[in-house]
Amino acid sequence: MAIERAGVVGSGLMGSGIAEVLARAGLDVVVRDISEEAIASGRTSIEKSLEKGVQRGKLSAEDRDAALARLHFTVDMADFADRQLVIEAASENEDVKKAIFAELDTVVTAKDAILASNTSSMPIIRFAQATGRPDRVLGIHFFNPAPVQPLVELVVSELTDPAVVDAMDSFATDVLGKVTIRASDRPGFVVNALLIPFLFSAIRMVEAGHATKEDVDLGMVNGCAHPMGPIALADRVGLDTCLFVGQSIYEETGDPAAKPPVLLSRMVDAGLLGVKTGRGFYDYSAT
Numbered sequence: 001m002a003i004e005r006a007g008v009v010g011s012g013l014m015g016s017g018i019a020e021v022l023a024r025a026g027l028d029v030v031v032r033d034i035s036e037e038a039i040a041s042g043r044t045s046i047e048k049s050l051e052k053g054v055q056r057g058k059l060s061a062e063d064r065d066a067a068l069a070r071l072h073f074t075v076d077m078a079d080f081a082d083r084q085l086v087i088e089a090a091s092e093n094e095d096v097k098k099a100i101f102a103e104l105d106t107v108v109t110a111k112d113a114i115l116a117s118n119t120s121s122m123p124i125i126r127f128a129q130a131t132g133r134p135d136r137v138l139g140i141h142f143f144n145p146a147p148v149q150p151l152v153e154l155v156v157s158e159l160t161d162p163a164v165v166d167a168m169d170s171f172a173t174d175v176l177g178k179v180t181i182r183a184s185d186r187p188g189f190v191v192n193a194l195l196i197p198f199l200f201s202a203i204r205m206v207e208a209g210h211a212t213k214e215d216v217d218l219g220m221v222n223g224c225a226h227p228m229g230p231i232a233l234a235d236r237v238g239l240d241t242c243l244f245v246g247q248s249i250y251e252e253t254g255d256p257a258a259k260p261p262v263l264l265s266r267m268v269d270a271g272l273l274g275v276k277t278g279r280g281f282y283d284y285s286a287t
């Protein structure tokens with residue numbers, strides 16, 4: 001089945017990035033969020049990213065305009081009716097995601113459509129079980145910023161049909177131009193199971209006064225050739241997302257390395273969520 005019509009639930013940091021990737025690959029994309037304000041913000045971030053792509057010589061002005069024309073924004077889940085693939089990228093709240101999957105199961109008419117979640121760490125099987133077609137559900141996990149990061153993690157639940165995984169593997173590589181890896185439905189999959197303990201170790205170092213945040217970041221950028229340091233990366237991922245992912249891994253595995261540092265919890269309590277709110281460990285209010 002050639003996938004030509006896709007849907008994305010959520011137009012936040014990841015949803016807008018995924019929608020951009022799909023539209024740039026030539027798909028017709030419906031993006032749904034809960035309010036006109038959320039939609040406007042998602043649309044603006046896609047426009048900015050496409051513009052940056054043009055400035056960096058990654059796409060032409062014509063391709064930018066064509067990608068924008070392929071994107072349709074809505075607040076109505078019913079607009080997913082004719083989609084062949086829908087990727088859920090709502091906030092990391094299990095009940096919200098389960099409700100979305102239950103509704104997708106009702107509105108997406110083609111029974112062979114694929115329903116995917118971009119969750120960073122939650123069990124895919126719980127979303128699959130909210131539908132009447134758990135074999136058509138899997139995790140398709142993009143990395144931020146989705147238009148730039150090549151990786152897509154395919155998360156295979158106990159009930160995902162292997163043919164669905166193969167179809168999504170071909171789609172992600174051949175159509176989206178991504179690099180894929182496969183992971184079982186276990187906490188943090190592959191990348192976050194490794195990344196979150198690393199980010200938390202860096203935050204604990206700062207919390208303990210062992211090194212400044214600037215020095216932790218300078219150390220990893222200049223000593224290990226990371227494109228950005230772990231504190232700056234946590235700010236970019238979103239401190240709330242880091243917290244949810246850590247909690248989710250810790251609850252199921254008890255791995256102390258994934259236990260969220262108290263400093264992280266307090267910053268989230270304070271609404272200091274990183275780049276998206278203008279302040280996290282660093283101040284982004286001027287950017």
Ligand code: 3HC
Nearest residue numbers: 049050052053056058120142143144145147148227228237
């Ligand atoms: N469209 C297309 N290409 C773009 C682009 C856009 N909007 N923006 C940048 N690029 C390209 C540039 O042209 C450049 O390509 P080149 O190497 O071929 O010249 C490349 O991307 C990098 O460009 P810059 O260095 O100018 O990029 P920025 O400064 O804008 O961004 C960064 C830097 C890509 C964010 C880099 O710092 C980075 O890779 N950081 C690490 C990000 C990371 O680790 N992400 C994973 C987070 S974990 C996650 O998402 C999982 C979740 O579940 C928690």
